[in-house]
Amino acid sequence: MTETIIVAVLSLIGTLGGSWMGVRQSNKLTNYRIGKLEEKVMKHNNLVERMVAVEQSAKSAHHRIDELKHGMEE
Template structure:
C-alpha cells in the first residue's frame, strides 16, 4: 500500500469519526433543547389552567356580589318604604 493511500485512509477515518461525533453531539443538543421547551410549554399550560380557574372563581364571586348588592338595594327600598 502506498503512502498516499494510507494517508487518504487515515483522513477518511478521521473525517468519518468527526462527522459521527458531530452528529451525536448535535442530536444530544437537539434532545436537550426539546426537553427544555417541553418544560416551558408545561409551565405555560399550568399557568393557563390556573388562570382559567381563577377567572371562573372571579365570575362566581362577581355574581355573588351582584346578588348581595341586589339584596341590599331591596332592603334599602323596603326600609325607605316602611318609614
C-alpha cells in the first residue's frame, strides 16, 4: 500500500511540475509576442506621425504654388 501512495505522490509531483513548466513556457512566448507587437505598433504610430507632417508640408507647398500661379496671372 505504501508503494502505491509513493507512486501516486510521485505522479502528482510530475504532473504538477510538467503543468507548471508548460504554463511558464507559454507565458514566456506570450510575453515575447506582445513585445514584438508593441514594437510594430510603435513603428506604425511613428509612420502615422510622419505622414501627418508630410501631408501638412504638401498642403503648404500646394498653397504656395497656387499663390505663385495667381501672382503670375495678374
